[in-house]
Amino acid sequence: MSQARAPRADAVRNRKKILTAAGEQITAHGPDVGMDEIAAAAGVAVGTLYRHFPTKTDLVAAVVAEYVARVADDAEAALERVTGGTRAADELTAFLGRVVEASAADRAVKAAAQALGAEPVDHATEDRAGAAVAALIRAGQADGDIHPDVTVNDIYLLFSTAPTDQPPAARNRWLTLVTPGLTTARPPASS
Amino acid sequence: MSQARAPRADAVRNRKKILTAAGEQITAHGPDVGMDEIAAAAGVAVGTLYRHFPTKTDLVAAVVAEYVARVADDAEAALERVTGGTRAADELTAFLGRVVEASAADRAVKAAAQALGAEPVDHATEDRAGAAVAALIRAGQADGDIHPDVTVNDIYLLFSTAPTDQPPAARNRWLTLVTPGLTTARPPASS
DNA sequence: ATCTATTCTGAACCACAGTTCACCTTGATG
DNA sequence: CATCAAGGTGAACTGTGGTTCAGAATAGAT
Structure with missing residues (x-):
């Protein structure tokens, strides 16, 4: 060779x-x-x-890839913390909050990602984020304060529809509006 | 003159x-x-x-305006039905569902609207829709099955973030995810 | 039927953004 | 230090898409 x-x-x-x-x-x-x-x-x-x-598309893709990598890091850090004892559900919503917050700064990056559509974006790093989030969800479900039928796709869905271009107040409100759909207000029975 | x-x-x-x-x-x-x-x-x-x-912008704006008018009609019709006896909360979520559904067909129109940003869009017809939705919300709150702090802005927020470009399954899922944030699972106390 | 203001036509114009390429510079190898 | 291919430069090219405008067509009034 x-x-x-x-x-x-x-x-x-x-x-x-x-x-x-x-x-x-x-x-x-x-x-x-x-x-x-x-x-x-x-x-x-x-x-x-x-x-x-x-091509320009390639350049933008590269930038987006970097961004996704950062998100993956964040997710993994959150998962780490859960192992350390924090509530999985809290970490998950906090994570969602941070991502929304962050991509408010980089809203343009998100737009770019959207523009690239379902295109490239290195699957390895993307799955890295996905795996961490999935673990987070499972942990929360085990605790009984995340709805049993919540999946990673739901998080993707919410992330991709986050009102990144809105003022902070609206973003917080959105988070409040969306959280009840993920978490269980009333624990199963015991406790 | x-x-x-x-x-x-x-x-x-x-x-x-x-x-x-x-x-x-x-x-x-x-x-x-x-x-x-x-x-x-x-x-x-x-x-x-x-x-x-x-200019092209004007043309697109006109198209968007037509679309908004249709939505306003829908909202008003829903309000009418409530007066006729149906549950306000149900009408509201159904309305949201229809709008998401419809703008899935016209997803491009929504994109266009987004592109126009906070620009023109005849305020008269826009307010027409807003008023109807507001009435719907108030009615639901009176019934006690819509959270007291929900406002028209929340609906706007949700509408503008609806995953219009996603397949039907995802759209439904989104609706399910978002509804709990609007409705009250457990009525105040009585009943 | 005639006439004119309104409207229509569509080739040409223009600005902009991505992309190319012939030539120059420079880091690395021996 | 000499050599040369990898890398850098930026003016020029290209294609696309909104916009214009001089002339042709036509609805409607007299």
Whole structure:
């Protein structure tokens, strides 16, 4: 097998700069920022963008992927905490709250993700988040304060419909409105 | 005051054709259909579009307005039924269901509305829908099976975040998930 | 039937955003 | 230090889609 030569140092550096700049620009001005602007923000020429990402879609996909990875981390951290003793149901709603909050900052990223539709998004990291959330749900159900028929898909559904573009008050209200559908107000019987 | 001459008969006819065609095209191919395509579908030249709607935004706005009017009608009909004896809470959730359902067909229209942002949309008809929904809510609260702190804004919030682009199963699930946040599972005390 | 203001037509215009490419720069290898 | 391929540059290209406008057509009034 021909061992592909290692990439040049500055190439790596640039790739990182581009990804960062793209993220910032997209969160700041929406997924419709021109490639020119992203390039400028990265201190690089347009051509360089295309060297690293053959098409704009690819670039956006990369940014979204980074975002998903962050979410996965968050979910796993929450799961960790549950193992440590906190209420799974609380962690789950808190997690949902944080994600909504965060993607309010990056609402544009979410829009971008939507635009990409059901497209790529590395399944490995996505499943990482999914697995953590699933575990969270199971734990909560075991405790008896999450509805038995709640699934990961429900969380995806809620996440994808979160009112990211609304002011904080509305986002909180939304969370309040949505939580009762997940949690069980009255525990089974005992306790 | 100079009495503006009545519009020509064919102009009226065309306006209607355009509005219809625009609605169809937008629901079919999203708000990004070209003006050319709309024109073609209406059996009219592009120029005619611009005679009636100075800009594409105006045209889309008009389509959205029509849609909002339909929703208002629906809400008012529901309110009527309540006066006739049905449960307000049921009518409200059914209404929400229908709207989600309908805007699943016209998901593109909703997207268009979103794109227009907080822009125009004739306030008169919008308030018409709002008033009806408000009445519905009040009635339900009087019955004691809608949470006391639910407002019209909540309905707007839910409507605007409805997963219109999802398959029917997901939409139903969403409705189930969201309903508990509006209704009161356990009536105050009596009964 | 004639006439004119209104409306229609559609080729052409324009601005913008993604993309390409011929040429220059530079990091790494020997 | 010399060499050269990987990488970078940015002006120019391209395609798309909204918008315009001069001339043709026509509804409606006289």
